[in-house]
Amino acid sequence: MPRIDNDIKLDFKDVLVRPKRSTLKSRSENRVSYATASSSTTSYTVDLMRSYNFRNSKQEYTGIPVMAANMDTVGTFEMAKTLGSFCVFTCIHKHYSIEAWKEFAVKNPDVLKYVAASTGTGKADLEKLKQIIEAVPGIKYICVDVANGYSEHFVQFVRDVRKEFPTHTIMAGNVVTGEMVEELILSGADIIKVGIGPGSVCTTRKKTGVGYPQLSAVIECADAAHGLGGHIISDGGCTCPGDVAKAFGAGADYVMLGGMLAGHTESGGEMIEQNGKKFKLFYGMSSATAMKKHAGGVAEYRASEGKTVQIEYRGDVEMTIQDVLGGIRSTCTYVGAGKLKELSRRTTFIRVTQQLNEVYAANTKEH
Ligand code: 5GP
Numbered sequence: 001m002p003r004i005d006n007d008i009k010l011d012f013k014d015v016l017v018r019p020k021r022s023t024l025k026s027r028s029e030n031r032v033s034y035a036t037a038s039s040s041t042t043s044y045t046v047d048l049m050r051s052y053n054f055r056n057s058k059q060e061y062t063g064i065p066v067m068a069a070n071m072d073t074v075g076t077f078e079m080a081k082t083l084g085s086f087c088v089f090t091c092i093h094k095h096y097s098i099e100a101w102k103e104f105a106v107k108n109p110d111v112l113k114y115v116a117a118s119t120g121t122g123k124a125d126l127e128k129l130k131q132i133i134e135a136v137p138g139i140k141y142i143c144v145d146v147a148n149g150y151s152e153h154f155v156q157f158v159r160d161v162r163k164e165f166p167t168h169t170i171m172a173g174n175v176v177t178g179e180m181v182e183e184l185i186l187s188g189a190d191i192i193k194v195g196i197g198p199g200s201v202c203t204t205r206k207k208t209g210v211g212y213p214q215l216s217a218v219i220e221c222a223d224a225a226h227g228l229g230g231h232i233i234s235d236g237g238c239t240c241p242g243d244v245a246k247a248f249g250a251g252a253d254y255v256m257l258g259g260m261l262a263g264h265t266e267s268g269g270e271m272i273e274q275n276g277k278k279f280k281l282f283y284g285m286s287s288a289t290a291m292k293k294h295a296g297g298v299a300e301y302r303a304s305e306g307k308t309v310q311i312e313y314r315g316d317v318e319m320t321i322q323d324v325l326g327g328i329r330s331t332c333t334y335v336g337a338g339k340l341k342e343l344s345r346r347t348t349f350i351r352v353t354q355q356l357n358e359v360y361a362a363n364t365k366e367h
Helices: 077-084 098-107 123-135 154-164 178-186 203-210 214-227 241-249 287-294 319-337
Strands: 013-019 031-035 039-042 050-053 059-068 088-092 113-117 141-145 169-175 191-194 231-235 254-257 271-274 277-283 308-312 349-351
Touching: 013 241, 013 319, 031 178, 050 098, 059 319, 077 088, 077 319, 088 098, 088 141, 088 241, 113 123, 123 214, 141 154, 154 169, 169 178, 169 231, 178 214, 178 271, 191 214, 214 241, 214 287, 241 254, 241 319, 277 287
Parallel strands: 059 088, 059 254, 088 113, 113 141, 141 169, 169 191, 191 231, 231 254
Antiparallel strands: 013 349, 031 039, 050 059, 271 277, 277 308
16 A cells, blocks of 8 residues: 655745844845955955765865756856856766866866766776776765766776775765765765755656655655764755745755756856847756757666756856855855854744745846
8 A cells, every 4th residue: 555654845935034032233234345456355244154974984074055957957067167266066077078077177267166077887887987087086076976876887887986096086876865864975975965856957756656745855864864964965956046035945965056047148058039039048967859869878867857947048157156155054044044154943834825926026136
């Protein structure tokens, strides 16, 4: 007989963060600008930098723990250059050549500490990963990514990667439940990617009926990971800066973004002009577009298909990332968290039936 879990599981849209009394300055005061002789610098009273010590690699990370997804259209070298200047991380997609990696590393040595090399779990994937890391020893992070992180083959692959690279920090996923988070951490992964089905160009829930509401997945998986000294990434489902803040509030150590960073100058994907308007193509890693592009190589990547969408060209990603970081800083001020580190401790979620007033949705420009 099928079992029904009657516990209520929630998505970002089901909650808001309750404001809390605090001694922190107000939102308008949370930015202090000052000019130096040669440049103008902005310092913020809310600190988004975090430092983590990784359980298995024994390495340390310091930076703002927001990440660009390892998708063709988002995890590009151009994205890494811009995001790196904000101390924000990029998981580089797995389709760059070794030559391209070498060139990037030579030209951008300072950005390397904010990037991961991605891999699938095939034999050829592991070979290529070895070659990339041999060619670019400055890479410190490996992102092992499969649609379904529940297979024994995947766990074994993570063990093999750990054996091969004892001091690299390994990200692995995707999963959505505590027991699998624990198994992956005990198999050598440091940071577990959490999210099945919430992505903006993902059709897993539609095609398979499988998934887990993202906010609850993050709360439960963070608890499991932190109990073992591991870390998690909330991957997918963020549609606005408020969702990113909710993911951190729920206990995510990192938040990974696809759609929110798509459609920019730095994003991959073809630019299309239609009726005088510019659009960029954004597609899931198992969409027909991705499969055609990487003929043969990606067919097994995602168990179910992803979509292809055209999004209006959004200019440089700098504006968007500032918007995201500004949003998180404001969330912190509303709950009295002087640092991102304190946000989850100070978060109380309230369940809601509506979160946004959409009356002017059609007339609103993004920024
Ligand atoms: P977003 O931020 O756009 O909501 O979600 C990004 C995440 O969606 C990625 O990091 C990845 O985990 C997931 N994703 C990307 N492409 C596909 C796909 O083709 N199918 C599925 N099921 N998930 C995808």
